[in-house]
Amino acid sequence: MLRLTTVNTRKALMLGVLVAALTALIGFQAPGLAAQGRGLWSIVIHFQYQDGFEFDYVLERGVATKDVGAALAECGRSHWTGSVVHYHCYPIPE
Numbered sequence: 001m002l003r004l005t006t007v008n009t010r011k012a013l014m015l016g017v018l019v020a021a022l023t024a025l026i027g028f029q030a031p032g033l034a035a036q037g038r039g040l041w042s043i044v045i046h047f048q049y050q051d052g053f054e055f056d057y058v059l060e061r062g063v064a065t066k067d068v069g070a071a072l073a074e075c076g077r078s079h080w081t082g083s084v085v086h087y088h089c090y091p092i093p094e
Helices: 002-038 065-078
Strands: 040-049 054-064 084-093
Touching: 040 065, 054 065, 065 084
Parallel strands: none
Antiparallel strands: 040 054, 040 084
């Protein structure tokens, strides 16, 4: 009888440890999921110049997911200079 109680106690203890571990894992991932749910983006421009110099510039922050396409189109139309060989705009999730 003592052996049966020990086995049941071990099973209950292992089940409790498993539940605690799963709860902790879900809790650690929840803030990341909440941040992804907001859907905010930054619009960045990457410039490449004739002399080989390159840099990225954050043009706009806090752009909603539904507005990213329009922001990228506006970015592509708004930058023109003769010294830039190549530039492109891209979104980065916040």
